[in-house]
Amino acid sequence: MKTPSLILSILLLRLPALAYNVSHVSHVTLGNSKQRVGANQTRCRCFPGDDCWPRPEEWNELNRTLGGGLIKTIPIASVCHYNSFGIPYNAEACAELRSVWDYPGTHYVTSSSPMAPLFANMSCDPFTAPEAQCVIGSYVQYAVNASTADCFKATLDFAQRHNIRLVVRNTGHDYFGKSTxxxxxxIWTHHMKGISIRDYESPTYTGKAMKLGAGVMNSEAQEVAHSHGLIVVGGDCQSVGLAGGYTQGGGHGPLASTFGLSADQVLEWEVITGTGEYVKATPTENEDLYWALSGGGGGTFGIVFSLSVKAYPDVKAAAANLTFSRLGVSSSAFDSALQAFLISLPNVTDSGVSCIWVLTDTSFTLSPASAPNMSSEELQALLNPTLESLSENGILYNYSIQGSPSYLESYKTMHPIYNITEANIGGRLIPRSLVSSNSSIRSLIDAMKFIVENGGEVSGVAVNVTRLPDVPNSVHPAWRSTLFSAVVATPYDPLDFEANVAGQGKITTMFIPKLVELTPDGAAYLNEADPNQPDFQQVFYGPNYERLLAIKHKYDPKGLLYGPTSVGSEVWQIEPDGRLCHTS
Known part of the structure; x- marks a missing residue:
C-alpha cells in the first residue's frame, strides 16, 4: 500500500504546532449555506460563530489540560485548493493525495478525515477544482488525541460546560457519519495501541484472553495473537478498530462461523461513561452496560477505553476465491449457478466457513471463502456443488484454493487488501429460511437481479452465528437465524454530490424495499446499512431497543454522546447548516 509521504510531510507533521495556535472561527460554510448565529442554545449544540462558542483562550486552556493533545482540524485536502488554512495549493501533493485517497491509511492517521466520503459533504475534497470550497464544514472542529482516562474526562467536561457536540473517532471506518x-x-482514540495477552478467569470464562486499547486495529491484533499462537475474532477489513463500533455493533468476519460474532467474545469493557465515571463492565459487574456495549452500537453508552476478548489456539486454515462472468452466458444458466451457490450456503457456513461475495450486473465473485481449522480438500468438497453447477451450465470460471498452516497466513494470502468504501450503501439480514424452498430462493434471486440491473450491486457476508453466546448480549436476535448480511450499493461520484444523494435515495426507496418484501419483519446489520433507514430502532436493534434506551439514559443522562441512528438519537436532528439540535 502506497504511503502518502509528501502529503504527510506537508500536513500531518504540522498538526502538533497548529494545535497550539487556536484561532476563533467566525463562521463555517457547509455546502453553500451559512450558519446561523445566536441560535436557541437551549435546543441546539453550540456552533462555531455562536456567542457561546469557546474563546481562543478557553481552547488553549483545554489544550494545556490535555498536555498538548488538542488538534485543530486542517482538512488533508487543503493542498488541493487555493488559500486554504494558510496552506498553499500544491498540484504535486494533490495528485499524490488523489492517488491514495481510497487507502485507509490516508485517513486513519488523521484526526478528522472520515472513510465514508458522503459524510465529508465535499467540504474540502481533493477531486474538486482548486478554486472550489475548502472549509471545515462537516469535519469535526477539533479532536483530542486521547491516551488516558483523564483525557476522556477532561474532554467530556469541556463539551458539557460549553454545550458542544461530541463524537468518538477511532479509525474513521463508519458508514453513518458517527465519527464526524x-x-x-x-475524542480520537486511534493511538491507544496497548495489547496484552492474559490468563483470564471469571465465573463465565477461563482461558486465554486479549486486552486491546481502544485504538487497536484488526491487523495489529491478529499479528500479536499469532505471535502467541492464538487467534481472536476480527473483521474482514485489516484496518477496522476492534474496540470501536465494530465489536460494539456486533462484528462479523472470517472467524464468525467458527466462534461467533465479535460481540459474542467480549469478556469486559473499560469505559468512561457520559457522566465522566470510569467503570468496568463485565457479565457480573455493571452487567447492564456490558450487555448494551456488546452489540447495541458504538459511541452512545460511554467511551470505551479498552476491550478484553476471548483468544483461541491458532489453527490451520483454507481459503478459496471464485469468479465467473455473466457475459456470454444465458440468464438461466447464470441464475442456475447463483442458485447452486445460495443453496449450498447453509451447509458451508454450518461447517465453520464464512463467505464474502459480490454480485454485479456482469459477474459474481467469492473472495474469499474462509475455512478455519479445515484443509483445502475439505473446503473444496463444500464448494463442489457450485463448481459442478458452473461446469454443467458451461460457464467458465476462475478459481483458486489454498491451505495454510495458520489463520494469519491464510488471511494475508487469500484476503484482498480492503480500501475504503467508495459507495452509497444499505443493508438487510437475509434469513436462512429464504433458501429453504425453490420459490423463496427464486424470489431472492429476482430481488438481487432487480438491484444489479438498475445500477446497484449486492454483496454478502455469509456466516452461521446461530449458537447463542455463553453470556447474553444485545446483538439483534435476527442474527441468530441469518444466512448472510446483504449490503446493497450504488457507486459514489467524487465530482457530483447531488448524484450521491440520489444514489443513496435509490437505495432507500427502490433497493432495500425489494429485500424488505422478502423479510417484512426483518433486520439489518447496524454497522452496514442505510443511514436513512426508516424505523431504524426496530430494524437495527429489534426488541432490545427499549432496554438499550434505558441503559443509555442511565450512563449518559445528559445525552452528551450522539451518533446518527444510534440509541437515543431520535431526539436530535441535523439542521440544514449542520448544527445538532433537539427535535423539540
Missing amino acids: GAGALA
Missing part, C-alpha cells in the same frame, strides 16, 4: 460532525469535538 459539523461543529463537533472528537
Whole structure:
C-alpha cells in the first residue's frame, strides 16, 4: 500500500504546532449555506460563530489540560485548493493525495478525515477544482488525541460546560457519519495501541484472553495473537478498530462461523461513561452496560477505553476465491449457478466457513471463502456443488484454493487488501429460511437481479452465528437465524454530490424495499446499512431497543454522546447548516 509521504510531510507533521495556535472561527460554510448565529442554545449544540462558542483562550486552556493533545482540524485536502488554512495549493501533493485517497491509511492517521466520503459533504475534497470550497464544514472542529482516562474526562467536561457536540473517532471506518460532525469535538482514540495477552478467569470464562486499547486495529491484533499462537475474532477489513463500533455493533468476519460474532467474545469493557465515571463492565459487574456495549452500537453508552476478548489456539486454515462472468452466458444458466451457490450456503457456513461475495450486473465473485481449522480438500468438497453447477451450465470460471498452516497466513494470502468504501450503501439480514424452498430462493434471486440491473450491486457476508453466546448480549436476535448480511450499493461520484444523494435515495426507496418484501419483519446489520433507514430502532436493534434506551439514559443522562441512528438519537436532528439540535 502506497504511503502518502509528501502529503504527510506537508500536513500531518504540522498538526502538533497548529494545535497550539487556536484561532476563533467566525463562521463555517457547509455546502453553500451559512450558519446561523445566536441560535436557541437551549435546543441546539453550540456552533462555531455562536456567542457561546469557546474563546481562543478557553481552547488553549483545554489544550494545556490535555498536555498538548488538542488538534485543530486542517482538512488533508487543503493542498488541493487555493488559500486554504494558510496552506498553499500544491498540484504535486494533490495528485499524490488523489492517488491514495481510497487507502485507509490516508485517513486513519488523521484526526478528522472520515472513510465514508458522503459524510465529508465535499467540504474540502481533493477531486474538486482548486478554486472550489475548502472549509471545515462537516469535519469535526477539533479532536483530542486521547491516551488516558483523564483525557476522556477532561474532554467530556469541556463539551458539557460549553454545550458542544461530541463524537468518538477511532479509525474513521463508519458508514453513518458517527465519527464526524459539523461543529463537533472528537475524542480520537486511534493511538491507544496497548495489547496484552492474559490468563483470564471469571465465573463465565477461563482461558486465554486479549486486552486491546481502544485504538487497536484488526491487523495489529491478529499479528500479536499469532505471535502467541492464538487467534481472536476480527473483521474482514485489516484496518477496522476492534474496540470501536465494530465489536460494539456486533462484528462479523472470517472467524464468525467458527466462534461467533465479535460481540459474542467480549469478556469486559473499560469505559468512561457520559457522566465522566470510569467503570468496568463485565457479565457480573455493571452487567447492564456490558450487555448494551456488546452489540447495541458504538459511541452512545460511554467511551470505551479498552476491550478484553476471548483468544483461541491458532489453527490451520483454507481459503478459496471464485469468479465467473455473466457475459456470454444465458440468464438461466447464470441464475442456475447463483442458485447452486445460495443453496449450498447453509451447509458451508454450518461447517465453520464464512463467505464474502459480490454480485454485479456482469459477474459474481467469492473472495474469499474462509475455512478455519479445515484443509483445502475439505473446503473444496463444500464448494463442489457450485463448481459442478458452473461446469454443467458451461460457464467458465476462475478459481483458486489454498491451505495454510495458520489463520494469519491464510488471511494475508487469500484476503484482498480492503480500501475504503467508495459507495452509497444499505443493508438487510437475509434469513436462512429464504433458501429453504425453490420459490423463496427464486424470489431472492429476482430481488438481487432487480438491484444489479438498475445500477446497484449486492454483496454478502455469509456466516452461521446461530449458537447463542455463553453470556447474553444485545446483538439483534435476527442474527441468530441469518444466512448472510446483504449490503446493497450504488457507486459514489467524487465530482457530483447531488448524484450521491440520489444514489443513496435509490437505495432507500427502490433497493432495500425489494429485500424488505422478502423479510417484512426483518433486520439489518447496524454497522452496514442505510443511514436513512426508516424505523431504524426496530430494524437495527429489534426488541432490545427499549432496554438499550434505558441503559443509555442511565450512563449518559445528559445525552452528551450522539451518533446518527444510534440509541437515543431520535431526539436530535441535523439542521440544514449542520448544527445538532433537539427535535423539540
